[in-house]
Amino acid sequence: MAVPDKTASPPSGAEPAAASDVTAKAPGTEHTPYARPPADRAADRRERARRWRASWRRRETRAAYGFLSPWIFGFVVLTAGPMLATLYLSFTDYDGITAPQGVGTANYQQLFEDPDVAKSLMNTLLFTVLRVPLSMAIALALAVLLVRVGRATGLFRTLFYLPVMTPSVAVGILFLLLFNGNVGLINTVLGFAGVDGPSWTTDGDWIKPGLVLTQLWSVGSTVIIYLAALKNVPQDLYEAAEIDGVGRWQAFVHVTLPQISGALFFTLIVNTIASLQTFTEAYTAFFGSANSQTYGNDAALFYVVHLFQQAFQYMHLGYASALAWLLFLVILVITLLQAKFSKRFVYYEGDQP
Template sequence: MARRRGETRWAWTFLSPWIIGFLLFTAGPMLISLVLSFARYDMLKPPSFVGTDNYRELLSDPKAGTALYNTLLFTVLHVPLHIILALALASLLRRAGRAGGFFRTVLYLPVMTPPVALAAMFLLLLNGQTGAINEVLGWFGFTGPNWTTDPVWIKPGLVLMSLWTVGSTAVIYLAALSRVPAELYEAARLDGASAWRQFWHITLPAISGTVYFTVIVTTIASLQTFTEAYAMFFGNSQTADNQGDSALFYVIYLFQQAFGSLRMGYASALAWLLFAIIAVITIIQVRLSRRLVYYESEPR
């Protein structure tokens, strides 16, 4: 009994740095922001309680609705493309043989690019008149759109830019694919299964847990998109005027309200609405995973 108490004390001792950090830097600020969401606060004067006024204003704020629509549309476009491209690249890497290490490194290097540098690079690549992407499209007889000024093409352009960092997910999928037993593929080939049927009935179920994890993580990250879009379209006032609200994502609008207008109470309400949306989407994904995700330890 004494030994168990000693082990428990040591466990709490080793966990204490994380617990303290969580309370000070996560739980504490979340609790404060929840309180501020029911107040008017500009950081210059003490907060004043306004009840649910911030939330009522949020529901009738057209800019908040536009920002939320842009964010959800970006997420719907980005997540499937990100997952499919990462899975395709991982499948190719699996066949790279002895050169696999080199190609894994090359594929992962773009992930190390600073977001602001990435935004600056794609601002040049997506230029409607002199950008390299439109130049390549011209080689095949296509006239490229104005990616950075045409409201219809701004979000597809941002999705295209977001795929630059697909390498991290591809490496995760490569690790998952390497754990699929080779004898399953051999048996399927003997039975005459095509490559597509092998993928659908062997590969996808075997890595469904990994796919489930990356879908949740990528969805949350997409809903919180900020740095690249802000650096591309809101760091320069002239660029911002040209594109209107087409690149106004939810977190950018939250940032503008908090640090541009000093409306900390309203920004806190915006943050808690985003938290609620992420929570609901994650719960739905968890519920769906019970039917779609296969774990090897589970009985069939």
């Protein structure tokens, strides 16, 4: 039999065999003509992951705005909108009926000419100076006692907080009943002790202290804040202080107070702002229809009371708007000063020694 010549050329008209048909490739060495290199595939995966994260962040942002939308709506409609409206009205003469008439800065100039502005502002500042430290000290003392009560803490915590729910108008009426110079409960109790009580509701020197004592009725919210802060003080700090021979009072001053200084600072800011805006109790007790001519009203003329009278009693809404912006600036300045000096005594756990 004749052996075919492997070197012979293919027959005429026949196509040459493809290389893939002639040469067998080793397994795993096949190459798909359109496959991307591994580096490009990794870049694609990273791009898809980036797009997925961006899409997820957009969905989270939309959800966050959805949950915040009630607050945003309330802030714009009930806070920011009225503030801008009063800023405009403060440059006008407006009585609530006729259209506002521009008067430039006349309302702000009147602030310096109105004697009741300085009087009411001084009354408010003095009331704030009396009320804020006293309420914070009493609330802290009650919170310290609650920590030591034990299982009954929940009961006393509720009892201390209940007066906060009392309407401010009722507190103003309660002031007249308790602090009446002739038949009031406070002077009656003082009489049993042989003390002649002052005329709380008619003596100008005792009106603001009486109102301060009345508002101590509602220190329960501050007590709750202090109680939570005291429970978060690490116990090992007290143990270390006891090992070092530190007494209870020194431990309270050098351990407890620094550890709860953040809560103290927060309540200082909140109580200061609330005191500067005091209105209902004083107005109910001294400026109602039955008490409008009571002696000593000037001592109870707080700033917001004067603002209310100008706005809704005399219908000077443009001037009242200027009064409101002056109060806003006073609160802003006091708050900024408190925040500046707080760096000296406020300690946060993350602060470096």
